[in-house]
Amino acid sequence: MMSGMGTFLVYIWGSPVVDLNGNSIRDEFSDLPLFRQYFNRTLQGINDMNKMIQEPSREKLLPDPMQEPYIQPPYTLVLELRDILVHPEWTYETGWRFKKRPGVEFLLHHCAPPLFEIVIYTNEGGFTAYPIIDHLDPNGYVWYRLFKDSTRYVEGKHVKDLTCLNRDLNKVICIDWDDNAVSTSRNHLGLKRWDGNMEDQSLFELGFMLRTIAESEVSDVREVLDYYRSFDDPLAAFRENQRKAHEHELLLSQKTQAEKQYNKVATSWTPSFLRRR
Known part of the structure; x- marks a missing residue:
């Protein structure tokens, strides 16, 4: 047989x-x-x-960066779909459906061009993921969509091969909950896997963090990601650093105001013939 x-x-x-x-x-x-x-x-x-x-379906997953007079965002943001932006749930009433994570619109809006070109790169098949992305992104902030056929199959697991993106890896940030789902770990920032809790605020904090990185115009985002990956909770670490930076700026402002007030008082008590004309 x-x-x-x-x-x-x-x-x-x-x-x-x-x-x-x-x-x-x-x-x-x-x-x-x-x-x-x-x-x-x-x-x-x-x-x-x-x-x-x-292997990925093609050698270059994204087209070449745009040239002038078009505007090519300096950074590329790669987002996983499942359990980062949406979470699948099943009920007797509705069957399977995808629940949207709080802050999706905020994240896409705050990271939209001209700061980032946004790419959804997911292990889901295109037939499932395409309509979900359409629903999440009515404003078209997501420029590119890559599905399971664009991943590399390694030891029984689909891996996002960022080297095939056709982008400078100094400028690429990939957000995923699975540390083993990305080929180049230095470009990966782990986010807690979303379980459907509607009280979650992670995407709001992530939006602030990514926008801060982009507006700082860092030459290599991997150095920033290396630092934050050293913490168990990168978003909490970023929030604490922002608090310290705000306190430092407040102290500098108070110091400057005090010096101005002191100079004003000192000038008022100085005899007129000693004042500089």
Whole structure:
């Protein structure tokens, strides 16, 4: 039974390609003995299928950066869809549906061009993800959408290969809850996996954090991400740093005001003939 099935597959996969008139088209196996021709074509077909499954669908997942007079945002923001922006839930009343995380609109709006070009890069299939993204992003802030066929299949897992984005990795930030789902860990910022809790505020804080990074015009975002990955909660660390920065600015402002007030008082008590004319 199995040998018969194998012979059938070799016959189907190993047959030469024919033209419109039914004539065989020569290939690199045409000069081999007949069995070797069929066997080698079958192996090639299997290898091509494995490559199609395991590797991204194309070498460059995004088109080349835009040139003047068009505006190319300096940074690229890559977002996972499932459990970052939406969460699947099932009920008897509705069946499966995707719940939107609080702050999705805020995040997209605050990171929209000209700061970032936004890419949703997900392990979901395009048939499932495309209408969800349409619903999440009516304003078109998301420039590109990459699905499961754009991932690299490694050891039973679909991995986002950021080296295929056709972008400078110094300027790429990828947000995902799975540390192992991104090929280049230095470009990855982990966010807590959303379980559907509508009290969650993470995307609001993330929007502030990403906008601050972009407006700071850092030359290599990976150095910033390296720092924040050293904390268990990067968003909490960013919030604490912002609080300290605000306190520092407040102290500087108070110091400046005190110095101005002191100079004003000192001037008023200085005899007129000692004042600089």
